[in-house]
Amino acid sequence: MEEINDLIQQRIDKVQELRADGIDPYPNRFRVSHTLREIFERCGGLSKEELETREEEVVIAGRMMSRREHGKAAFCHIQDRSGRIQVYLRKDDLGQEGFDRFSRFMDIGDFLGIKGKTFRTRTEELTVWAREVVLLSKALRPLPEKWHGLKDIETRYRQRYVDLLVNPEVRRVFVLRSAIVQKIKDFLNRRDFLEVETPIMQPIPGGATARPFVTHHTALNRNLYLRVAPELYLKRLVVGGLERVYEINRSFRNEGLSREHNPEFTMLEFYMAYADYNDLMALTEEMLFELTRDVLGSPEVHYEGERIDFTPPWPRHTYREALVRLGEVAPEVLEDRAAAIRLAKALNLSVDPQKDSPGQVLDKIFEERVEPKLVQPTFIIDYPKELSPLSKSREDDPDLVERFELYVGRKEIANAYTELNDPMDQRERFLEQVRRREAGDQEAQWMDRDFLRALEYGLPPTAGEGIGIDRLVMILTGSPSIRDVILFPQLREEA
């Protein structure tokens, strides 16, 4: 073992003494009759007297989380996946040997199996009166302290197993996360979407402007990239006639870490033939409204001191409108690159007049001036074409694309557009991206010839959307950091 302190050594000694006594500290199996929650469901409504006459026999198992000894009797609480219950042990019932074994060899953190019957104590707490106690698995390391629990953030992330054990609110977040994902799948399945899986290792990383992770396949002797998005594969599937598809995907971006960024993150991407971005706005409103209502019991959530209401409809602003009205940017700045750069500099934003295109400069101003105001669910629509190489242009204005982003709690939660399905236009957009890449933009997209070939077979009018699951879970669980909604967030090597 890495480090052995006296507490661990004491427990190792106990294991050896138990073995010498013929007791296996790690027996292979133990059958339980009820989870702890089931016991509360069965007996929670029964009075002290009813319990005494009914003699409800139970066989339970769990981890001992607390203990109060009283000489020839003892109380402890054990915890399983469903809850926590008190156990009462007496020397009279367990015998000298059984009681001493509990008293001397079993520690907080150990897994115990208990046979007994339910009763109520003087304080009316539903408790299991033990007739037999067996050690199911000996813990060698002590658990954190019972009042303050485990607070050290680094330890909580590195040793999430301990965090989950002693901090019930952490378990709650991940149970909710699972329910959220399940609910989203139900929602899409009900609407005839097909859940699919597409490559995580891609020869050409596409579908998002981001720097990829590189890996190497030895047998093929070629580099592969961890996907930055599944988009181009999902659209190939729509070409193939799978008109409604979705993937809850882990994607990877080789960028900095922050409160809102983990190098691997989970996204929902879905594509719907014969729909446009307006249809997806309606679908998104419906999805998130149902989600909050069904998972949280209310369309209102509280996040970082704000009340957020998911009841539709949500406000919609065009990108330019949002800059002018919400961001209080002078309208002429939208048309005048020099003015935009002056404003960006006045706002202390890092713009590079050599490299940044007018759209990129405006986007930085957008982040600074508009994003902080987008607390309630809000759609920002009709983005500049140059920021959107995979989106379809508006019929009435070729410089804008039919695209929206959904903001909630000042975070970008979703990004969607009517998909570009004109293969010639897509080829031109890829060429523009390649020019940018050659000019040194490491996030510019790559030419994907097979994707173009797929489009040449014909992609029906289609709309597609990506929803950041981690960020959505942050808002729905009141978590300020993405690390609080990812079980094992990326950290540097342990010191």
Add this chain to the structure above:
RNA sequence: GAGCCGCUAGCUCAUCCGGUAGAGCACCGGCCUUUUAAGCCGGUGGUGCUGGGUUCGAGUCCCAGGCGGCUCACCA
């Protein structure tokens, strides 16, 4: 990658101006057969993140490094 803050017993935290490092819980021993932050008595436990430096003397001051948090930059 940059700035600021943090790192002391298994856990949560103290340690004032540089002078032999403490508490609660946990743990060990004793008492206690309905307790629940059980109680009472006694006890064990520390490379003070690492490495240098200043000093008679460093957990404390200085320098370098590690890890974490926050902010910024990049992005979803």
